[in-house]
Amino acid sequence: MHNHYATGLDRQTANYTPLSPLSFLQRAADVYPDYCSIIYREQRYTWAQTLERCRRLAAALAALGAAPGKTVSVLSPNVPALYETHFAVPMTGATLNTINTRLDAHTIRYILDHAESLVLITDREFSAVVNEAISTLKSPPIIIDIDDPAVTGGERLGKTDYETFLRTGDANFQWSLPADEWDAISLNYTSGTTGDPKGVVYHHRGAYMNALSNITGWSMPAHPVYLWTLPMFHCNGWCFPWSLAAVAGTSVCSREVSAEVIYSAIDEHDVTHLCGAPIVMNFIVNAKPEDVKPLRHTVNMMTAAAPPPPSILSRIESLGFHITHVYGLTETYGPAVMCAWKSEWDNLPDTERATMKARQGVRYQVLEDLNVIDPDTLLPVPRDGQTLGEIVFRGNIVMKGYYRNETANQAVFKGGWFHSGDLAVMDPDGYVRILDRSKDIIISGGENISSIEIESMLYSHPDVLDAAVTAKPDEKWGETPCAFVTLHTGANVTEQQLIDYCRDNMAHFKCPKTIVFTELPKTSTGKIQKYLLRERARALGDT
Numbered sequence: 001m002h003n004h005y006a007t008g009l010d011r012q013t014a015n016y017t018p019l020s021p022l023s024f025l026q027r028a029a030d031v032y033p034d035y036c037s038i039i040y041r042e043q044r045y046t047w048a049q050t051l052e053r054c055r056r057l058a059a060a061l062a063a064l065g066a067a068p069g070k071t072v073s074v075l076s077p078n079v080p081a082l083y084e085t086h087f088a089v090p091m092t093g094a095t096l097n098t099i100n101t102r103l104d105a106h107t108i109r110y111i112l113d114h115a116e117s118l119v120l121i122t123d124r125e126f127s128a129v130v131n132e133a134i135s136t137l138k139s140p141p142i143i144i145d146i147d148d149p150a151v152t153g154g155e156r157l158g159k160t161d162y163e164t165f166l167r168t169g170d171a172n173f174q175w176s177l178p179a180d181e182w183d184a185i186s187l188n189y190t191s192g193t194t195g196d197p198k199g200v201v202y203h204h205r206g207a208y209m210n211a212l213s214n215i216t217g218w219s220m221p222a223h224p225v226y227l228w229t230l231p232m233f234h235c236n237g238w239c240f241p242w243s244l245a246a247v248a249g250t251s252v253c254s255r256e257v258s259a260e261v262i263y264s265a266i267d268e269h270d271v272t273h274l275c276g277a278p279i280v281m282n283f284i285v286n287a288k289p290e291d292v293k294p295l296r297h298t299v300n301m302m303t304a305a306a307p308p309p310p311s312i313l314s315r316i317e318s319l320g321f322h323i324t325h326v327y328g329l330t331e332t333y334g335p336a337v338m339c340a341w342k343s344e345w346d347n348l349p350d351t352e353r354a355t356m357k358a359r360q361g362v363r364y365q366v367l368e369d370l371n372v373i374d375p376d377t378l379l380p381v382p383r384d385g386q387t388l389g390e391i392v393f394r395g396n397i398v399m400k401g402y403y404r405n406e407t408a409n410q411a412v413f414k415g416g417w418f419h420s421g422d423l424a425v426m427d428p429d430g431y432v433r434i435l436d437r438s439k440d441i442i443i444s445g446g447e448n449i450s451s452i453e454i455e456s457m458l459y460s461h462p463d464v465l466d467a468a469v470t471a472k473p474d475e476k477w478g479e480t481p482c483a484f485v486t487l488h489t490g491a492n493v494t495e496q497q498l499i500d501y502c503r504d505n506m507a508h509f510k511c512p513k514t515i516v517f518t519e520l521p522k523t524s525t526g527k528i529q530k531y532l533l534r535e536r537a538r539a540l541g542d543t
Contacts, residue, residue, distance in 0.1 A: 021242035056169030057088035199403030211242035238334030259287030309459030310354035368395030463491035
C-alpha cells in the first residue's frame, strides 16, 4: 500500500528551518527592540542595540577569518562582551570557546592550542596569565582586549580593544542560520582534574532545545530580570544566554559574586532569577547583617553542582528565595535533570521538603531518557532507593562528543548511553538521587559509604560553614571517611564534638573518623576540588 505521507511532502524552506538559538536574538530585537537586554554598571543596552552589536562583532570576526570549522575563544568575567559572543561567534559559523577564568597559564595554553583558536577575546584583568599562555604557542591567536574601565592593573595584549573592534564591523552584516542544526555552536573544556581537559562540543539543536527547556522547566515568565552569578563560561551559562533572548529578559552582569553584590542587585534592579552552585546559597544565608536587604518579592534560584545540603535549602527558602534543584554535566549542556516539584510535597515538614528537594530528580522535557544502570551489565538497577548504579543519559542535549578525542568518545558512549560517572540510586517514585562520583565513594570494610550523606549531616551542624568528605587510607578498614570542614567565624566546636554529632545522627560506620579544619579549595563555579582533598587525605593516611 502506498504511503502518501512519505512522498510529495518534502522538506523545504517554507516548512523547515534548522534549530538554532540565534533565532531567539532576532525575535527579541524584532518584537521588543526597546526592552532592556543588559545592565552592567552604568551601561544599559536594548535588544535592538544588542542585535546590532552582535552583528558588528560577527562582521569584524568574519573579516579575520571566522567561519565554519574555526574556533573563537573568550576569557572574560560576566560582562556584556561575553554575552554578545554567544550570538556573534555562531553568526559567522565559527564555534565559541569560553574559557574558565581561574585556569592556570599551562591549561589555557593547552586549550588554545588544542582548539586551534583563531581569535582570543580576553579581559585585561587576565593579561598576565594570558601573556604567559600564548608566549610559547607556535600559532598564537589574534588578541582582542576587553578594556573594562572597572579593571585596575593589567595590560592590553592585542592591537585593538573590543569596542574599537566592534566599530569596524558592519551593523547590517548578513548572517544566516547554520546549514545543519547538528553544526557545532560551542566548545567547552572540562576541568581536567586528572590529565588534560576534554573539549565538549555542543550543536545548535541542543543549545536551542535546552535553552527552551530551561524556561519551561523553571516556569520563567516573559521579561525576567536575571542576575549573572553563574559564570557564563561554564556550560555557556547553562544555556541561559540563549534562554534570556527567547523570553526577552534582562541580564544583570557583574564581575564578582558576593552576598553584597547579590542583595544589592536584587534591591536595585528587582532581580527575579539567578543560578549558582550551593556555594552561592552559602554566601546568601551567611551574609553579614549590613549586606542583607529584605526581599520585596520571591527570588527564584536554580542550583546545581554538589547536591545542596537540606539544611542550607531550608535556611535560604526561609529568607524568601525559591530554590529549584537541577543536575547535569558539561556534556549535557549543563542542567538536564530537575527535581520537578509536586504539590503533594508542599505540606511536608521543612526538613522533609528540603530532603525531597535535595534529590537530583527527573529528566528535562527535552532529554529523551535518563536511567541508573549497572555499569557492567548496562541493565537498570531496581527502583528501591538502595541499589547503587551509574547515571546515564540519552537524547538531544547530550554533546556531539569530545573534540579530537575518539578514544574518550568510544568509552563515554558505550552501549548507546552517555555515561556520567556519577553513582546514584533510583527512588521508588523514579527520582534519581546521587550518592557520589564514582571516584568519591568510600569503601570501608567492604561497605559503600556516600560522602554526600556525611557532608549533608555536617552541614546541618550550626557551626559548619563548608564541608567535604573523602576517603583516607586505613590499614584495618581499607578506607575511612575524612572530613574537611570550614567553621563559621567565632565557632569553636572540636573535632570530637563533630564526630559525636554525626554518631548521634547516622550509622556509626558511616561517620568520619578524622576531621580537618581548613579552608576548602574551590573552582570558580563553587565546586569543591575534591581531588586536592583526596591527595591531602592520602598523605594523612600515610602518617
